[in-house]
Amino acid sequence: MSLEMKVPAVGESITEVTVAQWTKKDGDIVEMDEVICELESDKATFEVTAEAAGQLSIKAQEGDTLDIGAVLCTIDESKAAAGDEAPKASTPASSGPEKEGKATGEVVEMHVPAVGESINEVTISSWTKKSGDTVELDEVIAEIESDKATFELTAEANGKLEIIAEEGTTLEIGALICKIEVTDGGGSSASAPSSAPASGSSASSSSESKETYATGHASP
Structure with missing residues (x-):
């Protein structure tokens, strides 16, 4: 299942933002709440975090100007399932x-x-x-x-x-x-x-x- 991530509303007077940079590459596996890109408007800079764990598919490239609500990327949640279970089995004992x-x-x-x-x-x-x-x-x-x-x-x-x-x-x-x-x-x-x-x-x-x-x- 792929989750679409869209440009969030970042302020009442802001109608569009520019993709400043991606901190992850297309095809990377990301974790939920992990920072994946940076957006900027004429007033401030904002970070976008992954809304789910999975494989990232970038739809908007660096330098693109997007309207609020436009699709930034998708995350294929099915690609993270195997990766999530492995660390959970080994980390609770050691990381705790x-x-x-x-x-x-x-x-x-x-x-x-x-x-x-x-x-x-x-x-x-x-x-x-x-x-x-x-x-x-x-x-x-x-x-x-x-x-x-x-x-x-x-x-x-x-x-x-x-x-x-x-x-x-x-x-x-x-x-x-x-x-x-x-x-x-x-x-x-x-x-x-x-x-x-x-x-x-x-x-x-x-x-x-x-x-x-x-x-x-x-x-x-």
Whole structure:
């Protein structure tokens, strides 16, 4: 079964977007909620995440300008069935203790990313995770909104989440939004983004890069 993914509504005044880049290639197997491409309008940049696990078939190429609601890609869910079962059989035993037990002592601070030139503050719309939950690198953990659009925030490391700003809180760009206590679950993949955020400015730029290459996963 193939799922059609369409350009999401990213703001009341935005009627079309441009495909800035695909983070996955045509034919790749993607996971649900994984960032697959980046869209941009004249006001902001947004990320799009996979709505299902399966094989990606790209319909709109980089540089294409599409109307809201136009087809971006399709995902063949039948192609992911075999792949999903294999890791589930082997990972519960190993990944459980790995994520729970091996804290590295490193803490990644996540700051409100820059989501548009004219946007100075955002509001925490909702958290998809709770304080104390274990999160994975690039997993969607919260939704933030401005007066122009809604954006998704993704984890910058594997580890345990500590929420600093609760739902409904309005924050300025660059303000501290949460922390992640890094664990060994994905040490190598988490270490690159998490080493830079040690300082406030680099943490902010790390968050910003995720908005542009990857958080805006613009929510439909």
